[in-house]
Amino acid sequence: MFECADFFPVSLSGDTGLDNSAFGPNVKHVLKVSLDLTRYEYYNIGSYFPEARDKYVVGKGFVDGWNGLRFDYGNFYASKTFFDPSKNRRILWGWTNESDTAKDDVQKGWAGLQAIPRKVWLDPSGKQLLQWPIEEIETLRGQNVQLSNQELKSGEHIEVKGITAAQADVDITFSIPNLDKAEPFDPSWTNAQDLCGLKGSTVQGGVGSFGLLTLASEKLEEYTPVFFRVFTGLYKHVVLLCSDSGSSSLRKEGLYKPSFAGFVDVDLDDTYKISLRTLIDYSVVESFGAGGKTCITSRVYPLVAVFDDAHLFVFNNGTETITADVEAWSMAKPDQMNN
Incomplete structure (x- = not known):
């Protein structure tokens, strides 16, 4: 089951975030999905062509599937990004689930929490995203x-x-x-x-x-x-x-x-x-x-x-x-x- 899909632009130069409407020759796009079966998230980087029926083409060398890149290789799920216009950055929020027993979760009265928000941008190599605590x-x-x-x-x-x-x-x-x-x-x-x-x-x-x-x-x-x-x-x-x-x-x-x-x-x-x-x-x-x-x-x-x-x-x-x-x-x- 695909959950919490996210689709956003990244700049080919520098770590400045982009508004969701951005596209063009100096812009790539990221497509991310959360897969319930593995409880992991996977993304790839490609090109978006809005004039061609909203066509998205996965970039050469990127895997579109379970062997693809991940935002996080641990207990991190259901993430979403947003553009912060005050500092021109894209921020990623992710959820980290409990690893405790269901019984203990009930006794605590809560389960899961938000991880530290991260700034996200494209690595200069163009091969992956970089993330850093805000x-x-x-x-x-x-x-x-x-x-x-x-x-x-x-x-x-x-x-x-x-x-x-x-x-x-x-x-x-x-x-x-x-x-x-x-x-x-x-x-x-x-x-x-x-x-x-x-x-x-x-x-x-x-x-x-x-x-x-x-x-x-x-x-x-x-x-x-x-x-x-x-x-x-x-x-x-x-x-x-x-x-x-x-x-x-x-x-x-x-x-x-x-x-x-x-x-x-x-x-x-x-x-x-x-x-x-x-x-x-x-x-x-x-x-x-x-x-x-x-x-x-x-x-x-x-x-x-x-x-x-x-x-x-x-x-x-x-x-x-x-x-x-x-x-x-x-x-x-x-x-x-x-x-």
Whole structure:
């Protein structure tokens, strides 16, 4: 069943949003559908010809189906965009469902919530959309900590202290000095989610896994890792981003806790660096890899790592040393937003 269809224009140059009526040679269009069977959303990019009976033609190289691009590779559904004329941007609102049991949902008295609104625009390559939390979110930032040039050898993790780990905004740039030890990529690994389940955060690779342990208990009995893993492909390195809400040793019964994952279209041979921004809000972990190329939202229900008992770590389980530059903020509640 097709749900929550969306159709909107994007500019071929820059990140400026467009009014819905825009079309022409410098404009492409995005067609998105939410598919009830998978509970995921898929989009493609093409050309709209209003003079030809409202004809939409999917662009060359884009998949029109279940193997197509997605706004988010996690628990994110029923999204819609709108044009914001005050700041000339297109904003995406998405819904993140509960992963709890139906019984617990009834006891809570509510189920599901809106994810952080995102600005959406076309990547300069024209191959996909980019997404980033709207700038207003930054007004919620409070206490700030910075960790510069943190060297993480194989098996090491460093705690990010001085912020509220249960409600935080974390921005990291990882530097990878050596890509030579990246493990070979098997061409049969076409499903990122399956690959994340196979190569989880604790499975040692050459380059990765490395990333964040969010909503973690002090002794790491439970945590939700958000991490990268790098493989050597036929023509360039293949980058996987995962959010593995099912990896903790502590598990509440009846939860839907899959390994969410997506591939990241980035050329590491150019910069040897990759970024990760993650917004943590008690039961929601939203991650934006490589400047918003790949996004993953997870619902998490920690048993121990709640409120002041939640911790945040940067980690590396690859054999190759990784360097991290971290900046993190405590986040206030929306009703405490500065006007």
